Amino acid sequence: QSVLTQPPSVSAAPGQKVTISCSGSSSNIGNNYVSWYQQLPGTAPKLLIYDNNKRPSGIPDRFSGSKSGTSATLGITGLQTGDEADYYCGTWDSSLSAVFGGGTQLTVL
Amino acid sequence: EVQLVESGGGLIQPGGSLRLSCAASGFTVSSNYMSWVRQAPGKGLEWVSVIYSGGSTYYADSVKGRFTISRDNSKNTLYLQMNSLRAEDTAVYYCARGPNSGSYYYWGQGTLVTVSS
Numbered sequence: 001q002s003v004l005t006q007p008p009s010v011s012a013a014p015g016q017k018v019t020i021s022c023s024g025s026s027s028n029i030g031n032n033y034v035s036w037y038q039q040l041p042g043t044a045p046k047l048l049i050y051d052n053n054k055r056p057s058g059i060p061d062r063f064s065g066s067k068s069g070t071s072a073t074l075g076i077t078g079l080q081t082g083d084e085a086d087y088y089c090g091t092w093d094s095s096l097s098a099v100f101g102g103g104t105q106l107t108v109l
Numbered sequence: 110e111v112q113l114v115e116s117g118g119g120l121i122q123p124g125g126s127l128r129l130s131c132a133a134s135g136f137t138v139s140s141n142y143m144s145w146v147r148q149a150p151g152k153g154l155e156w157v158s159v160i161y162s163g164g165s166t167y168y169a170d171s172v173k174g175r176f177t178i179s180r181d182n183s184k185n186t187l188y189l190q191m192n193s194l195r196a197e198d199t200a201v202y203y204c205a206r207g208p209n210s211g212s213y214y215y216w217g218q219g220t221l222v223t224v225s226s
Contacts (some may be wrong), residue, residue, distance in 0.1 A: 002153055035212035037154075044203055044219055045146075045154065050212035088154055092211040096167045098144065098156035 003028060004089055006101035013109050016079050020104045022072040022089030028099050032092040034072040036065055039086045039103075048087075049074065079108050111135035111215045113204050118220030125194050125224070131187040131204030131217055139182045142207055145189050147200035148219075155200070158189065159208070172198075194224045 005023040012018040022034065034052050037045035047056050049065035052072065064075040072089055089101040117129040129145070145157040158168045158178040166178050177190040187204050201221050205213040 033210045033212070035210075037213075044216040045213070046216075047212060047214050050214070051210050056214060090154070090211065090213070092208060097169060098146070098159070098208055098211070098213075100146075100154040100156065103153040 002102035003093065003099035004091070004101035006087075006089060006104045008102070009105045009107065011107040011109055012079050014079050014081060017075065017077045018079060018106065019076075020074040020087055020089075020106070022074070022101050024070050024072075024091065024099070026070060027094040028070075028091045029067065029072055030070040031094070034065065034067050034089055034091045036063075036072075036074045037088045037090065038083075039088065041085075045088060076106070081108050084108050111206070113206065113215055113217035115202065115204055115217040115220040118202065118222045120223045120225065121194055122226050123195060123224055126190070126192045127194065127222060129189040129191065129202055129204075129220060129222070131189075133185050133187065133206075136206070138180050138185050138187055142209065143178075143180065143187045144205050144207060144213065145178060145187075145202055146205055146213070146216075147198075147202045147222075149197075149200040152200075157202070160187070191222070194222075196224050198222060199224045 036049040039045045052067040053065045086103045093099045112134045144159040160178045175193045201219040203219045204217045206215040207213040
């Protein structure tokens with residue numbers, strides 16, 4: 001049981017937009033920055049979004065992040081087959097530990 | 110270029126010990142927060158431990174008292190000493206630089222630890 005709650009799966013057609021939600025509490029998301037990671041099969045996680053809505057160098061602007069209260073959302077527009085992956089949200093918790101969501105599997109139909 | 114390379118994983122019997130290493134290049138381990146994150150087969154990410162630049166260490170409840178995070182500044186390497194291993198410790202273990210504002214920008218490729226008799 002993960003501390004942060006994500007939908008297990010989402011799907012959309014190529015070229016469409018999809019959003020992935022991440023729900024937490026005041027001890028984590030509510031008082032800390034949220035980050036998002038993409039994990040392709042057999043590879044290490046890759047940072048997509050940090051500080052709620054910032055993109056590291058090299059991440060296309062098709063990926064966006066937002067946060068409101070104790071929830072956060074990852075948005076992906078112009079879906080491509082190469083976007084098929086698992087996506088995780090993460091943040092810091094007042095218990096002095098990092099916490100992650102359970103992951104969302106994105107299928108591009 | 111920042112690189113993190115883990116090693117030391119393998120098959121170990123329940124109750125055994127293993128030490129993972131994470132060799133860093135392109136930055137100084139002792140000047141950064143450094144963490145271990147694991148992922149059980151087919152499961153999500155689970156934070157394991159962090160060592161702050163000042164030397165303070167913190168652990169997930171699931172490993173507290175069994176795992177020890179440390180670093181060797183002369184070798185610019187991060188370690189995870191794992192004792193009293195259990196089947197539920199089976200996972201790919203990643204080292205990561207951070208958290209920075211709660212984020213992990215750099216990750217290693219991971220090393221697989223399998224605890225089984």
